[in-house]
Amino acid sequence: MDLKQALLLLGFLLLCSGSHGCEIGFQSVKKQCVDIDECKDIKNPCGNNSVCKNTNGSYYCKCEQGFESKTPNFTATTGQCTDINECLINSTCNNMLCENSIGSYKCVCPSGYHKTRGDVSCEADVDECLSSVCGAHSCINTPGSFICNCSSGFSNDEESSGPCKDINECKNATGVCGPNATCTNSPGSYNCKCHKGYTNYGNNQSKCIKITCEQFSRDSGLHDNPIKLKDLESQSKSSCESLTDPDGEKRTGEVLMENLFTSMNEILSEDLIAGSILLSRFLDIVENSMRLIGPQLKGPVTKMETDKTNAEVAVRRGQTPPTGSVILSTDSALFNTSWETVVGDSYPGFTFVALVSYKDLDSSGDSFNKISSTLQEESDREQGNITYQLSSNVVTAVVSNPKTKHLPKPVTLIFKHVQKRPPSEKESKSMNYSCVYWDEAEGAWSGRGCERKWSNITHTACSSNHLSSFAVLMALYPVKDTFELVLITRVGLILSLVCLLLCILTFWFCRPIQGTRNSIHLHLSVCLFIADLVFLCGISSTHNKGACSFVAGMLHFFFLAAFCWMLLEGVQLYRMVVVVFKTTIKHLYMYMVGYGVPLLIVIISAIAYPQGYGTDRHCWLSLEKDFIWSFFAPVCIIIMLNSFFFIVTVWKLAGKFSSLNPDLSNLRKIRGFTVTAVAQLCILGGMWIFGCFLFQEKGTLVLLYLFTILNSLQGALIFIMHCLLSKVVREEYCKLINQMLSRKEKKYSEFSTNQSSNSQQPLRSDQNTGELKL
Known part of the structure; x- marks a missing residue:
């Protein structure tokens, strides 16, 4: 009840009480005081949410059910009814939810549930x-x-x-597409159209970055580049320019990758990469092309294989950069790095990593075996003259991160060796593998920033703090001179020098054997004597480059001269048997062949490659650029010619022995000459055949000892064949020895006679000199 209603009720009661003297709550009716029913006569005397109860002379108010007042029974002036929150006082909803209302409450189920029959509990969740x-x-x-x-x-x-x-991704003008593109929103998506000169590599929901195609127009320094390499450059440049042109023709990354590897396969199949410059250009084109193609590939992992190449590419896209490790592998290598390294400092919304391996790329020759000056200095400092060869396929590792010169965390590459052969015990102690990359600045393999982690028979693991094209080089250590080899060489050469000196004296002074063939033997012995003497004294003079080159040139000349005199011996035997007996060769012609031909070969070789005379380990011909064949090629030719001459000679000689009236004395003499000549060719020629295999391949221990023994004892063998085995020479030796002995006996006899006669005379002094005389 409000204040206005209370005042009206009070006034009504006062009015009634003042009539005819009735008390408050009564009214005069026919002069009688009658109770007033306030609940009827006064409109809503108790107020809202309450019930009015009339009494004799008064009334009281009672709250309706669900309401309460501070006093149980109240009048309009003493209280009012307020709602009772039954959910707090006495809820009977059990596991249901209680909801209070004005004057009441209700039990309801939680959202997603419904009531059971009877509305006493809630059943299972609603789907x-x-x-x-x-x-x-x-x-x-x-x-x-x-x-x-x-x-x-x-x-x-x-x-x-x-x-x-x-979501309207284009609200922020410099948001998802960056400032270099126009953003267009669509339901649930958006599209970034790059400005001219920028690209997102076909990823239309990524930021656009600036790109140039100058890397495909670099001058390689060669004007005669293979046409197919130029076509590869043009193809890559065209693909690059189409990316920077918003309206240009677009090809999928898969198509571009297939075209690239087809061109690469043709170039490698035809061995068109010859020389370090072309190799650098080829690897540079491949790396830059993969930077264009990788981000355009649709699948998360793409593999490509041809006859000469093998590749695997992993691509990730999204609003946030990927994390964790990433491993790529081909048939010859495994590449392990982290996505953080692949992404780098900036993430435009996509990233990629690629591994490309080249099969048989080392077939191009010496350009693949070049090493940088730093690697060469380390090799020389540690082990001396070491040569290297590729022991794995070459691989190129490419990531989307443009800053790969100094990686914060090294990457790992595991290479599979080209050859799977267990090394011998001796090789295993000195075998070494080096992890290298192709340095375009030097045009050679370099080990800077690369470290070998471990290596076994089949694989080598490398760690690098930068990315490029990598490979594994196997160090080929020179065969060390053991004490036994040095001893055999020196003792054998000294013995050969003594025997060759005896041969020279024999051929010079022994009159019964004088003739054309004897002259050939004399010059053969002189050439070998000088060659062995130079070899013994100067083969190790590597400290002086000029002297070492001179020694190598002398050895080249005199060893070739020895073989040329051996050729003359074969020609002489052929003329004696096949043409006519006792045929001689003019000395001028012999000198032209025996000394002129070797001199001409040495002059041409020295002009063509002067650095080939003398190596870091021996004063002999270098193995680089196949310079050693300036000696082996003439030797092989002479051996083949002499073999032909000796076969024909033996065949003709056998025919003459079977004739009716053979000249047995001459035939036996020629037969003896032929046997010794054939033996000489087999020994001296075979020696250098062993040497050929020794220098061209990694020689075995057996070949090494055979070459050393035959080389150091060649003088002794010539002395045995041409002197000791010759009956005429033996007879002359016997005569000479007898003469020497007879002279000694005669001198001793005369000395003894004079001594006995003089002993009987007294000593007397010369008066002029004062000296004693017998």
């Missing part, structure tokens, strides 16, 4: 997802509720169970 509350987006039911899992480009910002609304 709201059956009614497609999330529309086209996926719905996830939860106990008593649901969650709308919005597709990419949509969100439910207010509540997870609310509807999904499109």
Whole structure:
């Protein structure tokens, strides 16, 4: 009851009480005081949510059910009714939810549940997802509720169970597309159209970055580049320019990659990469092309294989950069790095990593075996003259991160060796593998920034703090001179020098054997004597480059001269047997062949490659650029010619022995000459055949000892064959020895006679000199 109603009631009561003297609550009716029913006569005397009860002379108010007052029974002036919150006082909802109302309450089920029959409890969860509350987006039911899992480009910002609304990614002009592109919003997506000169490599929801195609127009320094390499450059440049032109023709990354590897396969199949400059250009084109193609590939992992190449590329896209490790592998290598290294400092919305391996790339020759000056200095400092050869396929590692010269975390490459052969015990102690990369500045393999982690028979693991094209080089250590080899060489050469000196004296002074063939033997012995003497004294004079080159040139000349005199011996035997007996060769012609031909070969070799005389280990011909064949080629030719002459000679000689009236004395003499000549060719020629295999391949221990023994004892063998085995020479030796002995006996006899006669005379002094005389 409000104040206005209370005043009206009070006035009404006072009025009634003043009539005819009735008390308050009564009124005069026919001069009698009658009770007033305030609950009827006064409109709503108790106020809202209450019940009025009339009494004799008064009334009282009582709150309705669900309401309460501070006093149980009250009048309009003493209280009012307020709602009772039954949910707090005495709720009978059990496991249901209690909801209070004005004057009452009700029991309800939680959202997502429904009541059982009888409305006394709540049953299982309701699956709201059956009614497609999330529309086209996926719905996830939860106990008593649901969650709308919005597709990419949509969100439910207010509540997870609310509807999904499109996100306008283009609100911020410099947002997802960056300042170098025009952003166009679409339901659930957006599109970035790059400005001219910028590209996102076909990833239309990534930021656009500036790109240039100058790397495909560099001058390689060679004007006669192979046409197919030029075509590869033009093809890569065209693909690059189409990326920077928004309206240009676009090809998928898969098509571009297939075209690239087809061209690479043709170039490698025809061995067109000859020389370090072309190799540098080829590897540079491949690396830059993969930087263009990699981000355009659609699949997360792409593999490509041809006859000469093998590659694997991994691509990741998204609003946030990927993390963790990434491993790529081909048939010859494995590449292990982290996505953080691949991404680098900036992430435009995509990233990629690629591994490309080249099969049989080392078939191009010496350009692949070049090493940098730094690696060469380390080799010389540690082990002396070491040569290297590729022991793995070459691989190129490419990532989207443009800053790969100094990586914060090294990458790992595991190479598979080309050859799977277990080394011998001796090789295993000195075998070494080096991890290298192709240095374009030096045009050679360099080990800077590369470290070998471990190595076994089949694989080598490398670590590098930068990315480029990598490989494994196997160090070929020179065969060390053991004490036994040095001893055999020196003792054998000294013995050969003594025997050759005896041969020279024999051929010079022994009159019965004088003739054309004897002259050939004399010059052969002189050439070998000088060659062995130079070899013994100067083969190790590597400290002086000029002297070492001179020694190598002398050895080249005199060893070739020895073989030329051996050729003359074969020609002489051929003329004696096949043409006519006792045929001689003019000395001028012999000198022209025996000394002129070797001199001409040495002059041409020295002019063609003067650095080939003398190596870092021996004063002999270098193995580089196959310079050693300036000696082996003439030797092989002479051996083949002499073999032909000796076969014909033996065949003709056998025919003459079977004739009716052979000249046996001459035939036996020629037969003896032929046997010794054939033996000489077999020994001296075979020696250098062993040497050929020894220098061209990694010689075995057996070949090494055979070469050393035959080389050091060649003088002794010639002395045995041409002197000791010759009956005429033996007879002359016997005569000479007898003469020497007879002279000695005669001198001794005369000395003894004079001594006995003089002993009988007294000593007397010369008066002029004062000296004693016999």
